[in-house]
Amino acid sequence: MGADLDREFKVLSSRLPFGLNFERHSPEVVELPQRVIRKGDKVRVLPPRGATKKGDPRLWQVKNIRKTDDGKLADLELLHAAEVETQAVALADLVVVAEFRDTIYPGLVSTGKVQRGGEKPHHTVINGENYHVLKALTYTHRGKVDAIYIDPPYNSGAKDWKYNNDYVERDDQYRHSKWLAMMERRFLVAKQLLNPADSVLIVTIDEKEYLRLGLLLEQTFPEAGIQMVSSQINPAAVARAGAFGRSDEYIYFAKFGSAGPKRVELNREWVSAKGRTHNVVVRWDLLKRSGKKGSSRKDSPGCFYPIYIDPEGPKVAKIGEALPNDISVPKNVPGTVAVLPIRKDTSEGRWQWTPATLKSRLAEGRVRISGSIAKGFTVSILKPGEYNKIKSGEVEVTGYGVDGSLIVEGQDEGNSVRAIPSTQWRITSHDATQYGTRLLDDSFLPGREFPYPKSLYAVEDALRFFVVGKPEAVILDFFSGSGTTAHAIMRLNHQDGGRRQCISVTNNEVAAGEQETLRKKNLRPGDADWEKLGICDYITKPRVATAITGKTLDGKPIKGDYKFTDEFPMADGFEENAEFFTLSYETPVSISHNRAFERIAPLLWLRAGSRGQRIDKLPVEGWAVVEAYGLLVEVDSATPFIKALNKVKELSLAYIVTDDDRRFQAIARRLPAGVEPVRLYESYLSNFSFTNGE
Known part of the structure; x- marks a missing residue:
């Protein structure tokens, strides 16, 4: 029996699980x-x-x-x-x-706010260890997050992140598994926050970890549809010794439930050289025959004829007959411009359709004219395969252009196209140097350096495909850095009047290059002169504040204009609200005895949607009601409390402080329809007691 067992053990131990294997390095x-x-x-x-x-x-x-x-x-x-x-x-x-296996009981301490958005929900910036903040959000946003956008450390070995308070160096033999362990822990908590029915996780990465990240996403989110996009962020390319210069990075999209990219208005940069985009509803082709074979006049003399364009449309005024072989100049028709199939090398080409065919298909709306006298006119057509999409009802006709051409749902018009792009993004506005580093340094935070911020417009575009049509979306960035995601959400709100809110999470780590200098000055983390130079206090909070106010930190109007999609002066700012917090650590005893209420209060407000007033102190009357929620501290005051709830529209939560479950249930039954009862502090304590341990 011993020999049999030994043999079986050896067989089992020789098997390796399929997928990504790494040390979990617990505890972090x-x-x-x-x-x-x-x-x-x-x-x-x-x-x-x-x-x-x-x-x-x-x-x-x-x-x-x-x-x-x-x-x-x-x-x-x-x-x-x-x-x-x-x-x-x-x-x-x-x-x-x-x-990271310890149970924590989080609170929040407000460190400032900016309010220009009236009744809009607040964006929030939270200074704290992001794993612990994610745990805190399991109480406030479980299953409520519509999109997560993160730009995690790329694990370059250049002191871009810490593990156990030590920078992970390039020669650390456990460098990759430490990074994977760090990411996996956060992904597992983020999974609890995403709306399983319709949400997206967006992660940017470069070539150092993109393979491992892809496998980690597949293993952590087996239910998600995962796709990777290549995005050019530096047209000049970064030189690599003995390697190709790097000009792009990668964006993973993990889509949950019914989530998928929506068709949006895109400028012509998103369209390939052949005028195609991924999933455009119908594709217009050139009437002029392309290619080397069969595309010259002599290959089909009957297809060399003039099309007379009325430039006021532009539209087709007349279709001429095929010209005799010895004639290359058409007759003049007053008020029109004659267009012939002349190729780029100035040789005579041919149209794809004969005059009779063109006339019949012009009547069907299958001919489109674009251009001008100065730039020349282009004749585009719907080929039979594309036209069949309309006849079969696959796409819907929404109107007709001035040239009589069909306009269908999702069809491009003028300088833009309504579509979903391909997986290769080569967009001018995504240049991280121009619209990330320089935007931050020249406009919003002059003199304050932050390494490698994302292009504002690149983040905006990545999110747009998923939050368009979701004006109340909640977006989370738990590697916030310079605050680009919050800034991008404000831009999206400005474009369509949305009320989206962003939760930005970052620590207050001081840049590696500054730490030694500060230590020599007898400073330590926690000292005021150290903390004021941390990422959150020095970069993230000021960037969000200046973006909203339109003024630099010294009170001067921000110079420059926003570009692309939505152009307006940066000095206009945004009609938005934002509040800044620092994560605190409480004890269950102080919470259950109401001694930590002021630090728990922001969590109750966040759970109610981060909008309106907040109940920051225990009410003397035994209850309080604000725009989004109510708080009942003395259960004997339930009747006036419920009357007050009935007078407030769009109130979503009622927090009831009691240890008596029967009294809680009795009060909950009396609440107005649509108001969720939450028992304090039982719901808070049980959330972290049962979910925080690893």
Whole structure:
């Protein structure tokens, strides 16, 4: 039996699972320099001020905090040690550490707001570890997010991201698996936030991780339809030693439920050289025969004839007869311009249809005229295959042009086309240098550098295909960086009057190049002079604020105009609202005893749609009602509370604070139709108790 078991074990152990295999590197940890240290916390001991070397990487637990003549001391005990080891360290020399298997109880602290949008919902910018913020959003936005757009670290080895508070270097042998572990954890939480019936996850990446990312997406989201687009972001190309210059990056679209790209108005850059786009409803071809074989006048003399164009249309005024072989100049018809099938090399070509055929198909609306006297006129036709789409009812005729040509649903007109593009994007406005780096530095945040921001218009275009027709969409970016996604959503709202809202999540990490300089000045993460240079406070929040106000940080109007799709002065700003928050970490005891309400209040407001007033303090009357939700603290005041709810339109939630489930159910039955009852703090505590552990 032992031999049989051994043989079977060897067979099983030799099998490898299909797909992407990597170390999960659990637990991932993050330092929380602004978190107040409490008894029972996990901490690390920081290096002395002024030192640039790494501190003690070991984890300690705070057993006691005591006051001394020199300040507060913490009694520590080493975690995960074979033998007990203790020490006493000044509280100021410690930093709280959270392992990603730990249960957290999040709150939010408001750090400012900008309001120009009246009753519109607020965009939110949250400063915090993005994994923990994602966990917080499972309470406020589970299944409610319409689109996620992220530009995660590309794992270039150039200190673009940290794992366990250390930069992942190019020569780290676990570099790829650390990156995958980091991404997988966040994807699994993001999956809970996306609307399974109709939503999209958009992820940008370059050549260093695009293969692994593709496999990770396939494994994490087997139910999604996944497609990759190649997008040119730098027409000049970035030189690579011993390799081709890189000019593009890749965009993955993971589509859930019924989600799919919608036809939108695109300029001519999206159309290929042959005038085609992916999934255009009908395609117009040139009447002039192309190619080398069979395209000259001598190949079909009966198809060399003039078409007289009335330039006021432009439209066809008359179709001439085939010219004799010895004549190349047509007769003059007053008020018209004669068009012949002359090829680019000025040789005589031929039309695809005879005069009689052209006349009959002109009557069917299958001939279209474009151009002008100055630029010349072009004659386009609907071939039988394309015309059959109309006759079969596959596409609907919506009207006729001035030239009598058919206009169908989705058909291009003039300088734009209503379509879905191909997977190759070579669009001028997607240049990251011109419309990312320079836009930020020249207009919105002069003098403040941010590495490799996305083109504003590239993000706008990627999202447009999925949020067009969704004016109330919720968009999440949990690798927010410079805040381009929020800016793009404001642009989309400006174009169609939408009320979309963006949740931007970023940490307050200081750029790697600045950290050593700051440490030499005796500064540490958590110090005010350190934190003010962090990404969130130095870049993200100011960028969102200046975009809304139309003014730079020194109060001057922003110079320049927005381009493409929607052109107007940047100084006009946007009629939008935004509020900025920092993630806080609470204890279940303080929450259940109403001692952390001011920090839980923003989560209740977010869950109700981030619109209108917020109930920031416990109401003295025992209840309060605002535009989007109500709060009942004293269940004995249920009757006046419910009366107040009935007077507010579009109110969606009622938070009821009680430990008595029967009383909660009794009050819930009395609520107005369409108002969701939520029991506090049971719903909050159970959400994080049961979902936050790994």
